[in-house]
Amino acid sequence: MNRTPDARQAYDPQVVEKKWRERWEERRTNAVDLANAANPYFNLMMFPYPSAEGLHVGNVFAFVGSDIHGRTRRLQGYDVFEPLGFDAFGIHSENYALKVNTHPAKLIPKNIERFRRQLKRIGLMVDWDHEISTTDPAYYKWTQWIFVQLFKAGLAERKKAPVNWCPECKTVLANEQVIDGCCERHPETKVHQRFLEQWFFAITKYAQRLLDNLEIEDWSESTRRMQANWIGRSEGAELIFKGPGGEAIPVYTTRPDTIFGATWIVLAPEHPLVDACTGPEQRSTVDDYRRQAAEKDLVSRKVGEKVKTGVFAGTYAENPATGERVPIWIADYVLMEYGTGAIMAVPAHDERDFEFATQFDLPIVPVVQPDVSVKNRELPVVTWDGTLINSGQFDGMGCREAVKAITSWLADKGRGRAQVQYRLHDWCISRQRYWGPPIPIIHCDACGPVAVPDEDLPVLLPEIDDFRPDESDVSPLARHEEWFRVPCPQCGAKARRETDVSDTFLDSAWYFMRYPSTDFTDRAFDPELTERWLPVSQYIGGNEHAVLHLLYSRFVTMALYDLGLIGFERPYRRFRAHGTIVRDGNKMSKSRGNVVIPDEYIERWGADTFRMYLMFLGPYQEGGDFRAEGIAGIRRFLDKLWSAVCAAESSTETLGDAAIQRKLHQTIKKVTDDIEGLRYNTAIAALMEYLNVLRAGAAGDPGVDAVEPLVLMLAPFAPHLAEQCWELIGHQDSVFNAAWPEFDEASAREDVIELVVQVNGRVRGRITAARDVTKDEALALALADEAVQRHVTGKEVKQVIFVPGRLTNIVLRD
């Protein structure tokens, strides 16, 4: 067998890959006839943010995994649409632009160009005719249009909200940019809280529906769970205490059964009733405290110092259950954003209240007697397994039962009701920055906020030089009078444009709907194409977007559906989260200096080898550990495969060998199933095994019919090489217009099997037998085995376990 191809036939990935990149473009192999495709399959991958650093291995890993799926679907007969674009607005681009002192509008196109080149280099089956960039006015026109639709539907509203402010950056920061109370870019600079008017989308109106739909989504379990936790539904009751002037102070609690133990109440510092509840002597103390709370940034107030602070307001409220007067406190461990911004404190059965009671010497009244099964019996006892004490007529009742009983008792008195709460907040979409789509609103003194009419969209982001944020609370756009002074579209009076831009998450909340319709300038998404291609067939992306991006895109889709603009409310038929590539067990990061730059590996080994190597590192949905040494193994495999194909091309052999035939069909089955389950690592291992068998097999070189299916199964992983092989064995057309090999059960079946013989559960021998051997036959064969005999002789057989096709276990009486 001639295994060494001659020199001019050696596999040179650079040559092969260049050839097929060009060929694919010439032949328009990756373009899809969107209007007429019979069998549409929308294969979506998360579009990248085109950073200045270029493509990261993490991106390559994500895209390749999705591409393999798409290419397989194509071979299985689908018309696969695999578009890609760029998520190029946002604070990261803007900060980088400020750092290198270049306008983002100049920077971004360069980054995109580099990204596009790199992406083409890795051999994705992308239809570049439908590329989008969120910074393109032709795109953000429709982002603004979507804002207008939600605004008109009453889903966009303006309200005051606290934001993080970095005095050094002179701008608003997202929560994740605040680290230990300081700015991520200025670790010495404390972040403050400011209170600004912001635009919000009323996503909380959809909380229950978003949660309900999550149940039926075909998503990675981890992603679903994260999102459900984020929405954070909780059940409880709103109970009404009465303030000093008789005003109702509603508190939210999940434990209305413990109301008899509520010995004080707490208002958040921002609570609107704080003033009314403050006694004259406490006025200045309370005011000071509120000022301090406002000074603190949002993040450190929540996660920073956990030592509780608070002040007595000087007045009392009436507990609706006991009728007793309980003191009113102001403390920042109670958050205005959740529930009613006020709580009843039950120190005997809540850790936080207990800590507060100890600190300020407040009374503790136990009202739950824990069951004997409860391990921790020291106060505070936090459990549902107990019965009420010190609770009047409810004494002796179980906690869960008491929740219902007490809630309805108080409801009858007009002092409470059952209540469901969500952790989810409304989606703040205002950014007091430059690099984003201007929010398409005009503020008129007479008409209020008015949507920019459709015919005036897009509101172009003006190309200004001084886009640096300043000390004020407003966007850099506010400094440009000639831009923001406009007449009111409704009454014509002098009015002002909204100067905030929108959150990048809005750009990405609908981008998948745009891809099929990029040819249209007069509509966001064409009804017919949208009907044909959406919802997305499969979406693959990272769990870092499990919560926000996926939640927001679900919300926008749901809202557009309710407005009758699209015919589906769930954007993705299937979502799978991929894992992360780590290096030596650590996350790759610039600060660790362990970032792998894909370019040099692709240069040295070729894109096909690099693609396959990434997929071979570990299960796709878990990620893997990148170590440069291993890549040679994949390259060796491809070299050997190439030689086998070269040899087969000139071979006269056919698939005569039954063993090869069997292995082939077992491989088809395994690879097909593994790709379906995104187990690319084991699919590749199966291909390797098959090639090993081919090489070790029959006397002559393998025949074409033995390698042809191998080439087909290789194609999703190593598309360039597969094309080259396909051509070599005599095909004119692209391998991706061929059909996935068909699995034949009968050909895969083994006639003779090896049965393991165990004695008392330990392997003592092996016997070969017919596939359909019976228990008795197997036992007879087993007992004839010398090694087995040694362990059985002289003992009494108690039981024989027989697993057809697997093993026989002889259990002895001891």
Added chain:
RNA sequence: GCCCGAGUGGCGGAAUGGCAGACGCGCCGGACUCAAAAUCCGGUGGGGGCAACCCCGUGUGAGUUCGACUCUCACCUCGGGCACCA
């Protein structure tokens, strides 16, 4: 603190409750070569034995089972998410 996920050779990893370590890397030995690289062939969890074989072994400890990497409980370590959410 709460909710997930994971702990298997020197390394990445594989195993519907049924032969632990597939596949690959690395390493060792051999062939080819003046030599090296590449390539090819063979070996490779630990311990004992000349050998046939035997014992131990999937983070720790218990349990269920004829049989446990796999199921149950408790614990340890690592990774991810949430975090004063009442």
